[in-house]
Amino acid sequence: MTRDNAAPVEERQRDADRSQAIILAAARDEFAEYGLGGARMDRIAERAGLNKRLIYYYFEDKEKLFQAALEQAYRDIRAEEQQLKLLDLKPAEALRKLVEFTWDYYLQHPEFLTMLNSANLHRARHIQGSQQAREMNSPLIEMLAQLLERGRKDGSFRGGVDPLQLYVSIAGLSYFYLSNNHTLSAIFGRDLMSAKSRHERLNHMVDVILGYVLIN
Amino acid sequence: MTRDNAAPVEERQRDADRSQAIILAAARDEFAEYGLGGARMDRIAERAGLNKRLIYYYFEDKEKLFQAALEQAYRDIRAEEQQLKLLDLKPAEALRKLVEFTWDYYLQHPEFLTMLNSANLHRARHIQGSQQAREMNSPLIEMLAQLLERGRKDGSFRGGVDPLQLYVSIAGLSYFYLSNNHTLSAIFGRDLMSAKSRHERLNHMVDVILGYVLIN
Amino acid sequence: MTRDNAAPVEERQRDADRSQAIILAAARDEFAEYGLGGARMDRIAERAGLNKRLIYYYFEDKEKLFQAALEQAYRDIRAEEQQLKLLDLKPAEALRKLVEFTWDYYLQHPEFLTMLNSANLHRARHIQGSQQAREMNSPLIEMLAQLLERGRKDGSFRGGVDPLQLYVSIAGLSYFYLSNNHTLSAIFGRDLMSAKSRHERLNHMVDVILGYVLIN
Amino acid sequence: MTRDNAAPVEERQRDADRSQAIILAAARDEFAEYGLGGARMDRIAERAGLNKRLIYYYFEDKEKLFQAALEQAYRDIRAEEQQLKLLDLKPAEALRKLVEFTWDYYLQHPEFLTMLNSANLHRARHIQGSQQAREMNSPLIEMLAQLLERGRKDGSFRGGVDPLQLYVSIAGLSYFYLSNNHTLSAIFGRDLMSAKSRHERLNHMVDVILGYVLIN
DNA sequence: TATGAATGAGAATTCATTCAT
DNA sequence: TATGAATGAATTCTCATTCAT
Numbered sequence: 001m002t003r004d005n006a007a008p009v010e011e012r013q014r015d016a017d018r019s020q021a022i023i024l025a026a027a028r029d030e031f032a033e034y035g036l037g038g039a040r041m042d043r044i045a046e047r048a049g050l051n052k053r054l055i056y057y058y059f060e061d062k063e064k065l066f067q068a069a070l071e072q073a074y075r076d077i078r079a080e081e082q083q084l085k086l087l088d089l090k091p092a093e094a095l096r097k098l099v100e101f102t103w104d105y106y107l108q109h110p111e112f113l114t115m116l117n118s119a120n121l122h123r124a125r126h127i128q129g130s131q132q133a134r135e136m137n138s139p140l141i142e143m144l145a146q147l148l149e150r151g152r153k154d155g156s157f158r159g160g161v162d163p164l165q166l167y168v169s170i171a172g173l174s175y176f177y178l179s180n181n182h183t184l185s186a187i188f189g190r191d192l193m194s195a196k197s198r199h200e201r202l203n204h205m206v207d208v209i210l211g212y213v214l215i216n
Numbered sequence: 217m218t219r220d221n222a223a224p225v226e227e228r229q230r231d232a233d234r235s236q237a238i239i240l241a242a243a244r245d246e247f248a249e250y251g252l253g254g255a256r257m258d259r260i261a262e263r264a265g266l267n268k269r270l271i272y273y274y275f276e277d278k279e280k281l282f283q284a285a286l287e288q289a290y291r292d293i294r295a296e297e298q299q300l301k302l303l304d305l306k307p308a309e310a311l312r313k314l315v316e317f318t319w320d321y322y323l324q325h326p327e328f329l330t331m332l333n334s335a336n337l338h339r340a341r342h343i344q345g346s347q348q349a350r351e352m353n354s355p356l357i358e359m360l361a362q363l364l365e366r367g368r369k370d371g372s373f374r375g376g377v378d379p380l381q382l383y384v385s386i387a388g389l390s391y392f393y394l395s396n397n398h399t400l401s402a403i404f405g406r407d408l409m410s411a412k413s414r415h416e417r418l419n420h421m422v423d424v425i426l427g428y429v430l431i432n
Numbered sequence: 433m434t435r436d437n438a439a440p441v442e443e444r445q446r447d448a449d450r451s452q453a454i455i456l457a458a459a460r461d462e463f464a465e466y467g468l469g470g471a472r473m474d475r476i477a478e479r480a481g482l483n484k485r486l487i488y489y490y491f492e493d494k495e496k497l498f499q500a501a502l503e504q505a506y507r508d509i510r511a512e513e514q515q516l517k518l519l520d521l522k523p524a525e526a527l528r529k530l531v532e533f534t535w536d537y538y539l540q541h542p543e544f545l546t547m548l549n550s551a552n553l554h555r556a557r558h559i560q561g562s563q564q565a566r567e568m569n570s571p572l573i574e575m576l577a578q579l580l581e582r583g584r585k586d587g588s589f590r591g592g593v594d595p596l597q598l599y600v601s602i603a604g605l606s607y608f609y610l611s612n613n614h615t616l617s618a619i620f621g622r623d624l625m626s627a628k629s630r631h632e633r634l635n636h637m638v639d640v641i642l643g644y645v646l647i648n
Numbered sequence: 649m650t651r652d653n654a655a656p657v658e659e660r661q662r663d664a665d666r667s668q669a670i671i672l673a674a675a676r677d678e679f680a681e682y683g684l685g686g687a688r689m690d691r692i693a694e695r696a697g698l699n700k701r702l703i704y705y706y707f708e709d710k711e712k713l714f715q716a717a718l719e720q721a722y723r724d725i726r727a728e729e730q731q732l733k734l735l736d737l738k739p740a741e742a743l744r745k746l747v748e749f750t751w752d753y754y755l756q757h758p759e760f761l762t763m764l765n766s767a768n769l770h771r772a773r774h775i776q777g778s779q780q781a782r783e784m785n786s787p788l789i790e791m792l793a794q795l796l797e798r799g800r801k802d803g804s805f806r807g808g809v810d811p812l813q814l815y816v817s818i819a820g821l822s823y824f825y826l827s828n829n830h831t832l833s834a835i836f837g838r839d840l841m842s843a844k845s846r847h848e849r850l851n852h853m854v855d856v857i858l859g860y861v862l863i864n
Numbered sequence: 865t866a867t868g869a870a871t872g873a874g875a876a877t878t879c880a881t882t883c884a885t
Numbered sequence: 886t887a888t889g890a891a892t893g894a895a896t897t898c899t900c901a902t903t904c905a906t
Contacts, residue, residue, distance in 0.1 A: 016869065035337050037253030041897065051871050056898065116396055117333045121251050124398030137403055158427070164404060165420040168393055176388030180332055182340030187353055188380060204381040211374070211428035232886065257880060267888045269882085278880065448890065467769050469685030473876060483892050488877065548828055549765045553683045556830030569835050590859075596836060597852040604824030609816055612764055614772030619785055620812060636813040643806070643860035664865070689901060699867045701903085710901065 020058050022048045027055075027069040032111030036066050036118035067126040067133075070119055073112050074136040077105060081140050091151030092210060098144070099206050103174045107198075113179045141167055148213075157213050166213075173205045236274050238264045243271075243285040248327030252282050252334035283342040283349075286335055289328050290352045293321060297356050307367030308426060314360070315422050319390045323414070329395045357383055364429075373429050382429075389421045452490050454480045459487075459501040464543030468498050468550035499558040499565075502551055505544050506568040509537060513572050523583030524642060530576070531638050535606045539630070545611045573599055580645075589645050598645075605637045668706050671696045675703075675717045680759030684714050684766035715774040715781075718767055721760050722784040725753060729788050739799030740858060746792070747854050751822045755846070761827045789815055796861075805861050814861075821853045 026047035030039045041062060045052035059065040084101060086094040106113060119126050127133040144163040151157030177184070177192065185192045192201070242263035246255045257278060261268035275281040300317060302310040322329060335342050343349040360379040367373030393400070393408065401408045408417070458479035462471045473494060477484035491497040516533060518526040538545060551558050559565040576595040583589030609616070609624065617624045624633070674695035678687045689710060693700035707713040732749060734742040754761060767774050775781040792811040799805030825832070825840065833840045840849070 019869080035251065035253055037251060038337070040895095042895095052897095053871060053899085054869080057870075062897070114337065116399060117337070120396050120398050121254070121330065121333070124402045127399055127402045134402055134405075137405070141404075162416070162420065165417065168400065168417075169389055169420070169424055172388040172390075172392030173385055174388075176391045177384055180336045182336050183332060183343055184384065186340045186343040186350055188357075189350070189353070190380075200378070201381065201384075204378065204385070208385055208424065208428040212424040213427070216432070235886080256878090268880095269888060270886080272881070273886080445889090451890080467683070467685055469683060470769070472874095474874095484876095485878085485892060486890080489891075494876070546769065548831060549769070552828050552830050553686070553762065553765070556834045559831055559834045566834055566837075569837070573836075594848070594852065597849065600825055600832065600849075601821055601852070601856055604820040604822075605817055606820075608820030608823045612768045614768050615764060615775055616816065618772045618775040618782055620789075621782070621785070632810070633813065633816075636810065636817070640817055640856065640860040644856040645859075648864070667865080688899095700901095701867060702865080704902070705865080 016058075019048075019050060019054060023050060023055055023058060023065075024069055024072050027065050028073065028111050028115075031066060031069055031118065032114045035114060036062075036122065039066075063126070066115075066118070067130055070115050070126050071130055071132050071136075073109075073115050074133055077109070077112060078136055078138065080105060081138060084140075084143070086143050086147055087150075091147055091154065091156055092214060094147050095151075095209055095213060096206050098140070099170055099173075099209050100202065102170050103202050103205065106174050106178050110178070113175060116175075117179065138167070151213065156215060158215055161213060166209075170205075170209060173208065177201055232274075235264075235266060235270060239266060239271055239274060239281075240285055240288055243281050244289065244327050244331075247282060247285055247334065248330045251330055252278075252338065255282075279342070282331075282334070283346055286331050286342050287346055287348050287352075289325075289331055290349055293325070293328060294352055294354065296321060297354060300356075300359070302359050302363055303366075307363050307370065307372055308430060310363050311367075311425055311429060312422050314356070315386055315389075315425050316418065318386050319418050319421065322390045322394050326394070329391060332391075333395065354383070367429065372431060374431055377429060382425075386421075386425060389424065393417055448490075451480075451482060451486060455482060455487055455490060455497075456501055456504055459497050460505065460543050460547075463498060463501055463550060464546045467546060468494075468554065471498075495558070498547075498550070499562055502547050502558050503562055503564050503568075505541075505547050506565055509541070509544060510568055510570065512537060513570060516572075516575070518575050518579055519582075523579055523586065523588055524646060526579050527583075527641055527645060528638050530572070531602055531605075531641050532634065534602050535634050535637065538606050538610050542610070545607060548607075549611065570599070583645065588647060590647055593645060598641075602637075602641060605640065609633055664706075667696075667698060667702060671698060671703055671706060671713075672717055672720055675713050676721065676759050676763075679714060679717055679766065680762045683762060684710075684770065687714075711774070714763075714766070715778055718763050718774050719778055719780050719784075721757075721763050722781055725757070725760060726784055726786065728753060729786060732788075732791070734791050734795055735798075739795055739802065739804055740862060742795050743799075743857055743861060744854050746788070747818055747821075747857050748850065750818050751850055751853065754822050754826050758826070761823060764823075765827065786815070799861065804863060806863055809861060814857075818853075818857060821856065825849055 023044070026044045027039070029047060030044045034040070039062070041052055041055060044065075045055055048055075055065060059068055081101075084097070086098060089097060141163050144167055148157055148161050148163055148166070152159045181192045191197060239260070242260045243255070245263060246260045250256070255278070257268055257271060260281075261271060264271075271281060275284055297317075300313070302314060305313060357379050360383055364373055364377050364379055364382070368375045397408045407413060455476070458476045459471070461479060462476045466472070471494070473484055473487060476497075477487060480487075487497060491500055512533075516529070518530060521529060573595050576599055580589055580593050580595055580598070584591045613624045623629060671692070674692045675687070677695060678692045682688070687710070689700055689703060692713075693703060696703075703713060707716055729749075732745070734746060737745060789811050792815055796805055796809050796811055796814070800807045829840045839845060
């Protein structure tokens with residue numbers, strides 16, 4: 001009411017940004033839990049504590065919202081990958097750390113797995129449509145290439161390893177186990193998510209990757 | 217119309233069995249393409265060339281239909297796994313063959329990947345509900361255990377390898393690549409499904425698995 | 433239940449046809465009252481006394497329903513036009529009858545006016561999309577041409593009258609008055625729909641058309 | 649931002665008037681294109697390059713905005729009609745000129761036709777609610793009455809012509825053709841808006857009106 | 865005067881499922 | 886066994902309108 005507490009523009013902008021961020025987080029959770037097809041705009045609004053109409057105001061429709069949430073998910077993982085500093089470690093240690101990182105990240109971000117699944121069910125349409133996502137080409141590949149080269153030079157790593165293939169393999173070892181843990185647990189009759197099982201899995205994966213790369 | 221051309225009992229039974237099989241195949245294709253959530257009963261009926269009502273007659277509801285299709289998918293892959301006769305080969309050759317089989321099977325049965333995804337998005341509810349599926353515990357695990365033991369005994373394989381972990385790893389290496397190929401292709405700007413790419417991937421996976429298991 | 437009262441196929445077909453006809457009539461009334469944009473699918477269902485879903489089952493969506501209703505409206509008016517037998521009358525009498533017919537038909541079928549308006553607001557998209565409607569080219573034009581020729585030959589009508597133009601004029605004289613009667617009544621402060629006013633209008637229109645066409 | 653560059657009162661008033669005029673023009677275009685029901689407040693704001701909220705500030709709601717736009721449309725046509733000076737011409741020439749004027753005005757102001765349609769779909773509610781519009785009773789009627797009287801006196805026009813009926817007829821001849829040109833063009837398979845067609849229509853209409861009114 | 869953020873009530877459409885035969 | 890007709894409960898999305906500054 002008074003002129004003093006006006007300061008409206010930036011503050012309202014902040015509100016807008018905040019609302020969008022809240023919606024995005026709610027969408028992430030909903031998509032994580034139900035996938036793109038199973039997600040409900042109503043529930044996203046409810047999770048966000050905001051009016052459903054506002055989601056359309058900011059994100060146009062469900063598809064675009066998913067795309068925005070997916071982009072955010074990529075930004076998040078890439079940001080963490082940036083922190084890794086693998087090149088400060090000895091090659092073998094760096095590889096072990098990468099396996100661990102991948103495993104931990106997937107464990108803590110199940111939404112990443114689910115959204116990746118949804119995106120692929122829809123033939124990555126949401127990524128094709130997003131320049132941003134397409135440019136999200138992981139910096140890890142480059143880092144991994146250097147790592148492999150270094151290991152090869154110091155005689156510890158085998159040569160001829162394609163960093164992209166290795167990256168995909170590292171991801172795949174964690175991903176399959178975590179993404180399908182319900183089915184696997186049911187079929188094998190063991191709880192694959194117990195602390196012990198998780199520990200064994202991580203050890204195994206490190207063994208596989210190092211066993212493959214290390215000479216001897 | 218007339219009572220006379222009513223089919224004999226066995227014939228009608230044959231028709232019924234045939235209809236069910238047709239529906240199941242149609243469901244498999246639909247679930248493969250759209251996932252459980254995205255699948256449409258109407259489209260399944262259309263694919264099957266049969267009345268929608270008939271699906272309900274035989275399979276009760278969408279969930280049960282999915283479960284039946286999933287069970288069928290497991291039966292199919294298990295049946296092929298049975299044929300593998302890995303124990304007729306030398307341990308290393310057997311492992312290579314298993315990697316190849318897994319890769320080829322996933323390549324030729326994309327529905328298996330999609331349905332596995334859907335099943336896990338729903339926390340394997342459809343497997344919990346299916347004694348059949350739970351008992352589908354792959355005979356491969358046992359075979360793999362023997363294989364590893366044999367390799368260890370003849371000095372070619374390292375010891376201490378958990379067959380279940382190895383099985384999951386072999387599956388994961390193929391699965392991640394194929395299930396997410398759209399996203400990966402988009403992000404890396406390469407067609408991961410070209411003949412060349414597929415060939416490289418298979419080689420890499422064999423290298424990883426053998427590199428891990430083989431001594432020296 | 434008993435085998436005898438089965439006779440299902442034709443009867444059910446009759447139901448289907450009946451349902452579609454009911455929906456079409458309800459749609460016609462709704463479109464007449466509110467136009468295409470203002471019509472409500474809910475209200476159409478209610479008017480029809482049928483489930484809203486059924487409308488989509490038979491007509492796909494609102495646009496297609498409007499198109500179907502429009503086609504029906506054209507079929508209806510063409511059917512009545514067919515009955516006119518103008519060529520049995522003397523030319524001047526035939527023209528008078530045509531003016532009267534047009535006036536009466538529009539009076540009794542206000543939905544025709546409203547739907548024509550809606551169709552044109554949408555740039556006749558619904559007619560372009562309907563071969564049927566495009567072929568609905570009134571047989572009256574041909575009849576009118578013969579009429580004019582006959583009148584010219586017997587010396588009562590002027591020559592050089594384009595039947596299409598005349599047809600449009602006859603329609604326009606009734607149409608404008610009836611379609612805009614609310615506005616006109618309000619502005620001129622007279623009830624243009626009173627029996628007296630309607631009578632005067634009809635006389636005037638006959639005078640205009642005959643005054644134009646007749647020699648002397 | 650600072651108090652100093654606050655505009656003086658008259659200037660702000662000028663801005664306000666300008667904004668209202670801009671909104672009104674934008675509304676006219678939107679209503680012309682989509683009708684009252686199909687018009688979107690968002691689009692009107694966009695067309696106007698002004699904030700949607702401002703429309704509500706000045707015009708209260710969509711209905712009132714339509715009413716204002718309609719009143720403006722009437723003001724515009726009446727203003728042009730005022731300029732006609734029909735009484736300076738010989739009766740027959742004056743009539744011809746009126747037919748031409750009506751045709752040209754409708755051609756150049758399609759929004760007038762669309763808005764008239766919308767107004768009548770809503771039973772002229774917007775005119776009932778507007779004293780202004782009700783008083784917009786065209787001065788032409790009076791002019792036409794004098795014209796007809798003059799023609800009758802000089803022996804060129806028939807007697808007993810109701811000026812209101814004639815006015816409605818003149819309008820109707822143009823209106824039907826233009827308002828429904830899409831449908832008519834589609835059904836008759838001719839472009840009724842080509843230069844040639846338009847020319848023919850105008851000639852025909854003049855012939856009809858003069859043919860009706862002129863003696864001999 | 866002017867604006868971006870936010871909302872509630874609806875509207876079209878979809879979908880699994882059941883009815884009736 | 887097989888089928889077309891019919892339905893109720895969502896679900897996405899739209900739209901005029903108001904809030905707060």
